[in-house]
Amino acid sequence: MSDHITLHVARYRPEKASETTFDAFELPCPKEWVVLDGLNHIKDRMDGTLSYRWSCRMGICGSCGMLVNGEPKLACATFLSDYAPGPVRVEPLRNFPVIRDLVVEMGDFMSKLTRIKPWIVRQVEKPLSDGEYRQTPGELDEYKQFSMCINCMLCYSACPIYGLDPHFIGPAAIALAQRYNLDSRDEGAAERMQILSEHDGIWGCTFVGECTKVCPKHVDPAGAIQRYKLQSAVEWVKAFVLPRAAQ
Amino acid sequence: MYARRPIEPLLWLFFSAGGVMAALFFPAILFLFGIAFPLGWLAPPNYDHLLAVVSHPLTRLVLLGVCSLSLFHWAHRFRYTLYDGLQIKHLNESINAICYGGAVLGTLTAAYLLWKVP
Numbered sequence: 596m597s598d599h600i601t602l603h604v605a606r607y608r609p610e611k612a613s614e615t616t617f618d619a620f621e622l623p624c625p626k627e628w629v630v631l632d633g634l635n636h637i638k639d640r641m642d643g644t645l646s647y648r649w650s651c652r653m654g655i656c657g658s659c660g661m662l663v664n665g666e667p668k669l670a671c672a673t674f675l676s677d678y679a680p681g682p683v684r685v686e687p688l689r690n691f692p693v694i695r696d697l698v699v700e701m702g703d704f705m706s707k708l709t710r711i712k713p714w715i716v717r718q719v720e721k722p723l724s725d726g727e728y729r730q731t732p733g734e735l736d737e738y739k740q741f742s743m744c745i746n747c748m749l750c751y752s753a754c755p756i757y758g759l760d761p762h763f764i765g766p767a768a769i770a771l772a773q774r775y776n777l778d779s780r781d782e783g784a785a786e787r788m789q790i791l792s793e794h795d796g797i798w799g800c801t802f803v804g805e806c807t808k809v810c811p812k813h814v815d816p817a818g819a820i821q822r823y824k825l826q827s828a829v830e831w832v833k834a835f836v837l838p839r840a841a842q
Numbered sequence: 843m844y845a846r847r848p849i850e851p852l853l854w855l856f857f858s859a860g861g862v863m864a865a866l867f868f869p870a871i872l873f874l875f876g877i878a879f880p881l882g883w884l885a886p887p888n889y890d891h892l893l894a895v896v897s898h899p900l901t902r903l904v905l906l907g908v909c910s911l912s913l914f915h916w917a918h919r920f921r922y923t924l925y926d927g928l929q930i931k932h933l934n935e936s937i938n939a940i941c942y943g944g945a946v947l948g949t950l951t952a953a954y955l956l957w958k959v960p
Contacts, residue, residue, distance in 0.1 A: 759926055798850045801922045824854055831851035 600624040600675055601682035602633055604645065607693050615693070618642070619682070624675050630685060631659055631670040634697075647697035654811060657747030661697050662686040667749035667809045688752040690761075704748055707764050710790055711772040716783025734779040741774035741819055743812040750806035750816050756799055763799040764791065766806035766816030773819040788827060797823045853918055853942070860915025863908045893960070902956045909952040910945070917941035 603617045620641055622633050631649055638645050649659040652671045659670040664684050675683065691699035721728075750766035757763050772791055776784040791797050800820045807817040879886040887895075895901055921941040925931045 755926065759929070792851070794850065798854070801926065824851075825858070828851040828855045828858075832855070 598624055600633075600679055602630075602637070603682050603684045604634070604637070604697070605684075605686040606645075606696055607687070608644075608695065615686075617684070622675075624679060624681075626674070626676045628675045629671055630661075630663055630668070630673045630675060630683070633675055633683075634670060634685070645697075646695045655745060657745035660688050660747040660749045660752065662689060662752070667752040669747060669749070669811045672811055688748060690752050690754070690758045691748070699748075701748060703761065704746075704751060704765070704767075707768045708746070708771065710764065711768050711787050712783055712790075713768075713771045713775060715775060715778060715781045716786060717780075718782050728780040730779055737779070738774045738777035741770045741777065741814055744770055744774070744810075744814045744816075745812055747811065749809045749811060753805040753809040755803055755805065756801060760795075760799060762795045764796050766800075766820065767814075769797060769800075769823060770814050770816040770819040773823060788830070791823060792827045797827060800824075853914070856911060856914035857918035858915075860911035860913070860918075864912040864915055867908050868912070896956075896959050902959065906949075906952055906956055910949040913945040913948040914942070917945040 599621055602620045602622060604620060605615050606618050607615045620633075620637050622628075622636055624633075629652075631652055634645065634647055634649075638647075647659070647661070647670070649671065650656040651658070654669055654672045657669075660667060661670050662668070662685070663670070663673050664678065665686075667688060670685075675681075685697065687693045687697045687699050691701065691703075694700050715728075744767055746767060748767070751757050754763075754766055757765050769791060772787045775781045776787060797820050800817075802817060802821060804817045807815045810816065874884070878884045896905070918941070921937055924933075924937050924941075930937070
Protein backbone atom coordinates (compact mmCIF):
# COMPACT_ATOMS: atom_id res chain seq x y z
CA MET A 596 0.00 0.00 0.00
CA SER A 597 1.35 3.43 -0.91
CA ASP A 598 1.99 5.75 2.01
CA HIS A 599 0.45 8.77 0.30
CA ILE A 600 -3.02 9.50 -0.99
CA THR A 601 -4.50 12.40 -2.95
CA LEU A 602 -7.63 14.17 -1.77
CA HIS A 603 -9.69 16.17 -4.26
CA VAL A 604 -11.52 18.57 -1.99
CA ALA A 605 -14.48 20.67 -3.18
CA ARG A 606 -13.90 24.39 -2.70
CA TYR A 607 -16.64 26.95 -2.82
CA ARG A 608 -15.66 30.49 -1.95
CA PRO A 609 -18.54 32.74 -2.94
CA GLU A 610 -16.44 35.89 -2.58
CA LYS A 611 -14.00 34.56 -5.20
CA ALA A 612 -15.99 32.39 -7.59
CA SER A 613 -19.59 31.35 -8.02
CA GLU A 614 -18.65 27.82 -9.11
CA THR A 615 -17.37 24.93 -7.03
CA THR A 616 -13.82 23.91 -7.89
CA PHE A 617 -11.63 21.08 -6.67
CA ASP A 618 -8.23 21.41 -5.00
CA ALA A 619 -5.89 18.42 -4.94
CA PHE A 620 -3.85 17.72 -1.81
CA GLU A 621 -1.34 14.92 -1.48
CA LEU A 622 -1.33 13.59 2.06
CA PRO A 623 0.40 10.95 4.12
CA CYS A 624 -1.90 7.98 4.62
CA PRO A 625 -1.19 6.08 7.83
CA LYS A 626 -3.64 3.23 8.24
CA GLU A 627 -5.31 4.79 11.28
CA TRP A 628 -6.12 8.05 9.49
CA VAL A 629 -9.72 8.88 8.69
CA VAL A 630 -10.85 11.48 6.15
CA LEU A 631 -11.19 14.01 8.96
CA ASP A 632 -7.52 13.52 9.90
CA GLY A 633 -6.68 14.26 6.29
CA LEU A 634 -8.76 17.45 6.30
CA ASN A 635 -7.22 18.55 9.61
CA HIS A 636 -3.76 17.92 8.13
CA ILE A 637 -4.65 20.12 5.15
CA LYS A 638 -6.06 22.84 7.41
CA ASP A 639 -3.07 22.81 9.78
CA ARG A 640 -0.22 22.49 7.31
CA MET A 641 -1.28 23.10 3.74
CA ASP A 642 -4.23 25.46 3.39
CA GLY A 643 -5.69 27.17 6.43
CA THR A 644 -8.62 28.55 4.47
CA LEU A 645 -10.34 25.16 4.06
CA SER A 646 -13.73 25.21 5.83
CA TYR A 647 -15.55 22.19 7.21
CA ARG A 648 -17.47 21.25 10.36
CA TRP A 649 -16.24 18.82 12.94
CA SER A 650 -16.20 18.42 16.67
CA CYS A 651 -16.03 15.09 18.47
CA ARG A 652 -14.11 12.98 15.89
CA MET A 653 -15.75 9.84 17.26
CA GLY A 654 -19.14 9.52 15.55
CA ILE A 655 -21.18 11.18 18.28
CA CYS A 656 -21.68 14.82 17.32
CA GLY A 657 -22.82 14.32 13.73
CA SER A 658 -20.99 17.43 12.48
CA CYS A 659 -18.61 16.03 9.89
CA GLY A 660 -21.05 14.54 7.37
CA MET A 661 -19.79 14.92 3.80
CA LEU A 662 -19.62 13.05 0.52
CA VAL A 663 -16.61 10.77 0.20
CA ASN A 664 -16.33 9.54 -3.39
CA GLY A 665 -19.96 10.50 -3.83
CA GLU A 666 -21.27 8.61 -0.80
CA PRO A 667 -22.60 10.33 2.32
CA LYS A 668 -20.19 9.49 5.16
CA LEU A 669 -19.00 10.75 8.51
CA ALA A 670 -15.49 12.01 7.82
CA CYS A 671 -14.43 10.83 11.28
CA ALA A 672 -15.52 7.24 10.64
CA THR A 673 -14.23 6.78 7.10
CA PHE A 674 -10.71 5.44 6.81
CA LEU A 675 -8.51 6.86 4.11
CA SER A 676 -6.74 3.54 3.68
CA ASP A 677 -10.04 1.99 2.50
CA TYR A 678 -9.76 4.25 -0.55
CA ALA A 679 -6.10 3.58 -1.32
CA PRO A 680 -4.46 4.19 -3.71
CA GLY A 681 -6.93 7.05 -4.25
CA PRO A 682 -7.58 9.69 -5.28
CA VAL A 683 -10.49 10.43 -2.94
CA ARG A 684 -13.12 13.03 -3.76
CA VAL A 685 -14.47 14.98 -0.79
CA GLU A 686 -17.55 17.15 -1.29
CA PRO A 687 -20.22 18.84 0.83
CA LEU A 688 -23.43 16.89 1.54
CA ARG A 689 -25.78 16.60 -1.43
CA ASN A 690 -29.28 18.18 -1.33
CA PHE A 691 -28.25 21.13 0.85
CA PRO A 692 -27.18 24.65 -0.12
CA VAL A 693 -23.44 25.10 0.36
CA ILE A 694 -22.22 28.00 2.48
CA ARG A 695 -18.51 27.49 1.98
CA ASP A 696 -16.26 24.57 0.93
CA LEU A 697 -17.66 21.56 2.82
CA VAL A 698 -20.06 23.52 5.06
CA VAL A 699 -23.77 23.24 4.23
CA GLU A 700 -26.78 25.25 5.34
CA MET A 701 -28.84 23.11 7.71
CA GLY A 702 -31.66 25.51 8.62
CA ASP A 703 -34.25 23.50 6.68
CA PHE A 704 -33.30 20.32 8.51
CA MET A 705 -33.44 22.02 11.91
CA SER A 706 -36.88 23.46 11.28
CA LYS A 707 -38.14 20.04 10.13
CA LEU A 708 -36.84 18.43 13.28
CA THR A 709 -38.79 20.79 15.52
CA ARG A 710 -41.98 20.34 13.46
CA ILE A 711 -42.41 16.77 14.68
CA LYS A 712 -42.19 17.81 18.37
CA PRO A 713 -39.11 15.79 19.33
CA TRP A 714 -39.72 15.88 23.05
CA ILE A 715 -41.92 13.99 25.48
CA VAL A 716 -45.45 15.34 25.15
CA ARG A 717 -47.74 14.88 28.17
CA GLN A 718 -51.40 15.80 28.21
CA VAL A 719 -51.08 16.53 31.93
CA GLU A 720 -47.70 16.83 33.62
CA LYS A 721 -47.65 15.05 36.94
CA PRO A 722 -46.33 17.06 39.88
CA LEU A 723 -42.65 16.69 40.76
CA SER A 724 -43.59 15.23 44.14
CA ASP A 725 -45.02 12.16 42.35
CA GLY A 726 -41.51 11.23 41.28
CA GLU A 727 -40.06 10.32 37.92
CA TYR A 728 -41.72 8.61 34.98
CA ARG A 729 -40.54 5.05 35.25
CA GLN A 730 -39.73 2.76 32.38
CA THR A 731 -38.82 -0.92 32.13
CA PRO A 732 -35.82 -2.11 30.06
CA GLY A 733 -38.34 -3.65 27.66
CA GLU A 734 -40.04 -0.29 27.15
CA LEU A 735 -36.65 1.33 26.59
CA ASP A 736 -35.78 -1.26 23.93
CA GLU A 737 -38.95 -0.30 22.01
CA TYR A 738 -37.52 3.08 20.96
CA LYS A 739 -33.81 2.83 21.73
CA GLN A 740 -32.74 2.13 18.14
CA PHE A 741 -34.46 5.31 16.90
CA SER A 742 -32.91 7.36 19.69
CA MET A 743 -29.40 6.69 18.35
CA CYS A 744 -29.75 9.36 15.64
CA ILE A 745 -27.02 12.01 15.82
CA ASN A 746 -28.62 14.43 13.31
CA CYS A 747 -25.72 14.09 10.91
CA MET A 748 -28.05 14.56 7.91
CA LEU A 749 -26.41 11.77 5.89
CA CYS A 750 -29.89 10.31 5.32
CA TYR A 751 -31.16 13.60 3.87
CA SER A 752 -28.15 13.72 1.61
CA ALA A 753 -28.79 10.14 0.45
CA CYS A 754 -32.56 10.52 0.03
CA PRO A 755 -33.50 11.04 -3.63
CA ILE A 756 -37.00 12.13 -2.62
CA TYR A 757 -35.65 14.96 -0.46
CA GLY A 758 -33.44 15.91 -3.39
CA LEU A 759 -36.45 16.17 -5.69
CA ASP A 760 -38.93 17.63 -3.23
CA PRO A 761 -37.43 19.75 -0.44
CA HIS A 762 -40.83 19.88 1.28
CA PHE A 763 -40.51 16.20 2.20
CA ILE A 764 -40.01 16.12 5.96
CA GLY A 765 -37.28 13.52 5.56
CA PRO A 766 -35.94 10.31 7.12
CA ALA A 767 -34.31 11.51 10.36
CA ALA A 768 -37.30 13.63 11.40
CA ILE A 769 -39.70 10.70 10.90
CA ALA A 770 -37.41 8.29 12.76
CA LEU A 771 -37.18 10.81 15.57
CA ALA A 772 -40.98 11.13 15.67
CA GLN A 773 -41.11 7.35 15.96
CA ARG A 774 -38.56 7.50 18.77
CA TYR A 775 -40.98 9.62 20.86
CA ASN A 776 -44.13 7.79 19.75
CA LEU A 777 -42.71 4.49 20.94
CA ASP A 778 -41.64 5.95 24.27
CA SER A 779 -43.96 4.71 27.01
CA ARG A 780 -43.84 8.14 28.74
CA ASP A 781 -45.02 10.03 25.67
CA GLU A 782 -48.59 10.98 24.76
CA GLY A 783 -47.96 13.01 21.63
CA ALA A 784 -48.40 10.33 18.95
CA ALA A 785 -51.70 11.74 17.67
CA GLU A 786 -50.26 15.26 17.31
CA ARG A 787 -47.25 13.92 15.40
CA MET A 788 -49.46 11.76 13.22
CA GLN A 789 -51.33 14.85 12.07
CA ILE A 790 -48.11 16.40 10.83
CA LEU A 791 -46.65 13.22 9.38
CA SER A 792 -49.75 11.83 7.68
CA GLU A 793 -49.75 14.74 5.25
CA HIS A 794 -48.25 14.20 1.85
CA ASP A 795 -44.98 15.94 2.80
CA GLY A 796 -44.71 13.50 5.69
CA ILE A 797 -44.56 9.74 5.45
CA TRP A 798 -46.45 9.48 2.14
CA GLY A 799 -43.71 11.33 0.32
CA CYS A 800 -41.39 8.38 0.93
CA THR A 801 -41.23 5.75 -1.82
CA PHE A 802 -39.05 3.38 0.20
CA VAL A 803 -35.83 3.74 -1.75
CA GLY A 804 -34.03 2.74 1.45
CA GLU A 805 -30.82 4.73 0.92
CA CYS A 806 -31.33 6.49 4.28
CA THR A 807 -30.97 3.22 6.16
CA LYS A 808 -27.98 2.22 4.04
CA VAL A 809 -25.95 5.33 4.84
CA CYS A 810 -26.98 5.74 8.49
CA PRO A 811 -23.78 5.54 10.58
CA LYS A 812 -25.74 4.68 13.74
CA HIS A 813 -27.97 1.92 12.25
CA VAL A 814 -31.13 3.83 13.09
CA ASP A 815 -33.06 2.40 10.11
CA PRO A 816 -35.16 5.45 9.21
CA ALA A 817 -36.68 3.58 6.25
CA GLY A 818 -38.01 0.95 8.65
CA ALA A 819 -39.42 3.68 10.90
CA ILE A 820 -41.23 5.24 7.96
CA GLN A 821 -42.75 1.93 6.82
CA ARG A 822 -43.97 1.21 10.35
CA TYR A 823 -45.48 4.66 10.46
CA LYS A 824 -47.24 4.10 7.15
CA LEU A 825 -48.76 0.88 8.39
CA GLN A 826 -49.89 2.54 11.61
CA SER A 827 -51.38 5.46 9.71
CA ALA A 828 -53.14 3.12 7.25
CA VAL A 829 -54.58 1.00 10.06
CA GLU A 830 -55.90 4.14 11.73
CA TRP A 831 -57.37 5.26 8.44
CA VAL A 832 -59.23 1.95 8.10
CA LYS A 833 -60.36 2.17 11.74
CA ALA A 834 -61.67 5.68 11.20
CA PHE A 835 -63.47 4.44 8.08
CA VAL A 836 -65.02 1.40 9.74
CA LEU A 837 -65.73 3.02 13.12
CA PRO A 838 -66.01 6.74 12.38
CA ARG A 839 -67.30 7.55 15.87
CA ALA A 840 -64.62 5.71 17.83
CA ALA A 841 -61.85 7.51 15.94
CA GLN A 842 -63.05 10.97 16.90
CA MET B 843 -57.18 14.45 10.15
CA TYR B 844 -56.41 13.22 6.62
CA ALA B 845 -57.97 16.18 4.89
CA ARG B 846 -55.22 16.77 2.35
CA ARG B 847 -54.77 13.31 0.94
CA PRO B 848 -57.53 11.17 2.27
CA ILE B 849 -56.92 8.26 -0.03
CA GLU B 850 -53.16 7.86 0.25
CA PRO B 851 -53.23 5.38 3.19
CA LEU B 852 -55.72 3.17 1.32
CA LEU B 853 -53.63 3.18 -1.85
CA TRP B 854 -50.58 2.30 0.19
CA LEU B 855 -52.42 -0.59 1.87
CA PHE B 856 -53.33 -1.96 -1.59
CA PHE B 857 -49.74 -1.40 -2.72
CA SER B 858 -48.38 -3.15 0.32
CA ALA B 859 -50.81 -6.07 0.16
CA GLY B 860 -50.17 -6.38 -3.58
CA GLY B 861 -46.44 -6.59 -3.02
CA VAL B 862 -46.89 -9.44 -0.56
CA MET B 863 -49.34 -11.25 -2.84
CA ALA B 864 -47.12 -10.90 -5.89
CA ALA B 865 -44.04 -12.02 -4.00
CA LEU B 866 -45.82 -15.02 -2.50
CA PHE B 867 -47.91 -16.36 -5.36
CA PHE B 868 -46.33 -15.42 -8.65
CA PRO B 869 -42.94 -17.12 -8.18
CA ALA B 870 -44.74 -20.36 -7.26
CA ILE B 871 -47.16 -20.12 -10.19
CA LEU B 872 -44.39 -19.20 -12.63
CA PHE B 873 -42.17 -21.98 -11.36
CA LEU B 874 -44.93 -24.60 -11.70
CA PHE B 875 -46.48 -23.54 -15.00
CA GLY B 876 -43.45 -21.93 -16.61
CA ILE B 877 -40.67 -24.34 -15.68
CA ALA B 878 -41.55 -27.44 -13.70
CA PHE B 879 -44.52 -28.68 -15.77
CA PRO B 880 -43.10 -27.91 -19.26
CA LEU B 881 -39.74 -29.51 -18.38
CA GLY B 882 -41.48 -32.54 -16.92
CA TRP B 883 -39.96 -32.15 -13.45
CA LEU B 884 -43.44 -32.54 -12.01
CA ALA B 885 -46.42 -34.34 -13.46
CA PRO B 886 -48.81 -31.60 -14.70
CA PRO B 887 -52.44 -31.81 -13.58
CA ASN B 888 -54.83 -32.57 -16.43
CA TYR B 889 -57.21 -29.96 -17.82
CA ASP B 890 -60.35 -31.21 -16.05
CA HIS B 891 -58.56 -31.26 -12.72
CA LEU B 892 -57.32 -27.67 -13.13
CA LEU B 893 -60.70 -26.50 -14.33
CA ALA B 894 -62.34 -28.04 -11.28
CA VAL B 895 -59.85 -26.24 -9.03
CA VAL B 896 -60.37 -22.88 -10.76
CA SER B 897 -64.14 -23.31 -10.75
CA HIS B 898 -64.27 -23.39 -6.99
CA PRO B 899 -65.54 -20.00 -5.70
CA LEU B 900 -62.71 -19.76 -3.18
CA THR B 901 -60.06 -20.22 -5.88
CA ARG B 902 -61.71 -17.56 -8.01
CA LEU B 903 -61.78 -15.17 -5.10
CA VAL B 904 -58.10 -15.77 -4.26
CA LEU B 905 -57.07 -15.39 -7.92
CA LEU B 906 -59.05 -12.18 -8.22
CA GLY B 907 -57.37 -10.88 -5.06
CA VAL B 908 -53.91 -11.79 -6.33
CA CYS B 909 -54.51 -10.18 -9.74
CA SER B 910 -56.18 -7.04 -8.42
CA LEU B 911 -53.80 -6.30 -5.57
CA SER B 912 -50.76 -6.97 -7.74
CA LEU B 913 -52.11 -4.51 -10.29
CA PHE B 914 -52.58 -1.89 -7.59
CA HIS B 915 -49.04 -2.58 -6.45
CA TRP B 916 -47.87 -1.92 -9.98
CA ALA B 917 -50.02 1.21 -10.27
CA HIS B 918 -48.60 2.78 -7.11
CA ARG B 919 -45.01 1.92 -7.95
CA PHE B 920 -45.33 3.01 -11.56
CA ARG B 921 -46.96 6.28 -10.52
CA TYR B 922 -43.99 7.18 -8.35
CA THR B 923 -41.54 5.95 -10.99
CA LEU B 924 -43.12 8.40 -13.42
CA TYR B 925 -43.23 11.19 -10.81
CA ASP B 926 -39.66 10.87 -9.70
CA GLY B 927 -37.91 8.97 -12.47
CA LEU B 928 -39.17 11.09 -15.35
CA GLN B 929 -39.87 14.13 -13.15
CA ILE B 930 -43.31 14.72 -14.60
CA LYS B 931 -45.16 15.37 -11.37
CA HIS B 932 -47.07 18.22 -13.03
CA LEU B 933 -48.98 15.61 -15.04
CA ASN B 934 -50.23 14.33 -11.70
CA GLU B 935 -53.86 13.85 -12.63
CA SER B 936 -53.30 12.02 -15.92
CA ILE B 937 -50.69 9.77 -14.31
CA ASN B 938 -53.06 8.86 -11.47
CA ALA B 939 -55.85 8.19 -13.95
CA ILE B 940 -53.65 5.97 -16.12
CA CYS B 941 -52.09 4.03 -13.23
CA TYR B 942 -55.02 3.46 -10.90
CA GLY B 943 -57.49 3.46 -13.79
CA GLY B 944 -55.38 0.72 -15.37
CA ALA B 945 -55.48 -1.26 -12.17
CA VAL B 946 -59.26 -0.91 -11.93
CA LEU B 947 -59.63 -1.92 -15.57
CA GLY B 948 -57.38 -4.93 -15.03
CA THR B 949 -59.35 -5.90 -11.95
CA LEU B 950 -62.62 -5.75 -13.89
CA THR B 951 -61.12 -7.80 -16.72
CA ALA B 952 -59.85 -10.40 -14.24
CA ALA B 953 -63.26 -10.50 -12.57
CA TYR B 954 -64.98 -10.95 -15.90
CA LEU B 955 -62.63 -13.74 -17.01
CA LEU B 956 -62.92 -15.54 -13.68
CA TRP B 957 -66.70 -15.15 -13.81
CA LYS B 958 -66.70 -16.72 -17.28
CA VAL B 959 -64.87 -19.85 -16.10
CA PRO B 960 -67.45 -22.57 -16.45
